[in-house]
Amino acid sequence: MTKAVSELNEKDAGLLITVDEASAQSDELPVLIDSFQHFVRERRDVALLLAGLPHNVSTLIDVDAISFLRRAFKHTMDQISATDTSYAIKETVEGAGRGIAAPALKVAADASEGYAFLIQLLGYHAWRQHPERETITLEDMEQAVVLARNDMYRMVLEPTVNSLSERELEFLVAMTEGEGPHRVSDIAGRMGITENNATKIRARLIEQEVIGARRRGFVDFDMPMIRDYLVDEG
Template structure:
């Protein structure tokens, strides 16, 4: 092994893991479409799951596979201005990256203006440009040898964003009806995807293939650690592997983060030791709490937070009847938020009348947060007892 070998673990946002854990079958089936153009149920795909479970890495892997197969890739997120970004920036960029022969096919379609050297100049505007027309043209220009992959990440349940997404989806559906070879993949938390499906013009998405990202099994987590380290030329000692698997709890982001920390603790050694895993344990938990857990909790409504606060009083599973008592509300009220949190993936049912946190360390984070608030006199750090004086007039 080379001295100071670089880490094969990839904890950075959206980076493709060297060894993909889970959903290998679905990934291979989607990749096969890029070679065969035999779509089956895969014209539209919905990928759901909480932060850090591998959705963006999954999209990145799909994008790379599509490009290798000669497909065009439109990749964006669901933030405001999606339609204009795709039509005014992404598609012109794709055209400029095409081979001259492929661009030449576009000249016969009368949609874009080209120079004598067949370089893209501007959109032909005898009619109002539409995304559906552009997508059909791009698909046609590939001459039956490829298609267009569209990936939209970070689907949000905000009303304004959903309206734009539904209009975008309508254009894609029309392009599909017109014969364009398209695979479109939307990714986000399940409650946001469900909100998108409830919008107008998203009928075709209701027949989408659904892929739900949850935490990996323990054997799969072990495999990812061992095979990833092996790619870098190192082994993992048995006790170190046990500690890393226990730490990661099947959470893909934690697998990459903990593996990276353990690797870098002594990158010159031939194996990752228990000492390396111990260092990784403390650093990874601090990092995942600040980068993921706290943000996940902060994204929730006040009532959602109170529901989880009530759950956090227990170390393991929580009886729903106890949540009702702790929140001081009716059972029917609690059931509404229980369903919402289950649909969102934050909690899951375990046995009759019990729920449990789905996200590792979320319960522990909430317990520490509540204890700190009680010690400090509330979220404002105790400043409610020292109001600021009025400014002089």
């Protein structure tokens, strides 16, 4: 890689390194980040772009061996609108030579809640239902929702919940009582703690992109399906 960077820089070109599904469990990532850090110190024209699920990114940043990442610029991907979700799925399906029924698109847009990873799961499972058919039907997408939900539970929600502290989990469970948005002072009351302590827990959960602030003093779930997961798992 050092040779490649040197040759590119000699031609007034730089190198952009991209890593998808970044995780602290990767053995290769610390090696890559260490090399990148040396390039930065040498003022080489090189950039590193990592993408990953929120809980994986948070865990990765906390790893002491790659603490260099804590100085990185962190960008949070906003929710994708229903219109953009439908457009993305339709264009992808048609670009691959198939069609998709309008009701199936609506179900996908609603079920995804604008969450990029869930959109990918829905598209993947819908395509695989009857790949020999010309059109993805409503029934295909409804089955895809069930399968994508199972994947979300296993791949995203379970690891996220397991990474939380006891108090953070208590905060979320308190939020499952009634419909949101939820007043932080009410959550504190259910937990039997002061509002000041609840506010600190709130801040940590927002940082992990599990919940989000609404109007002043209120929060609600941001991560899709997590309320259902907490209720289902008891």
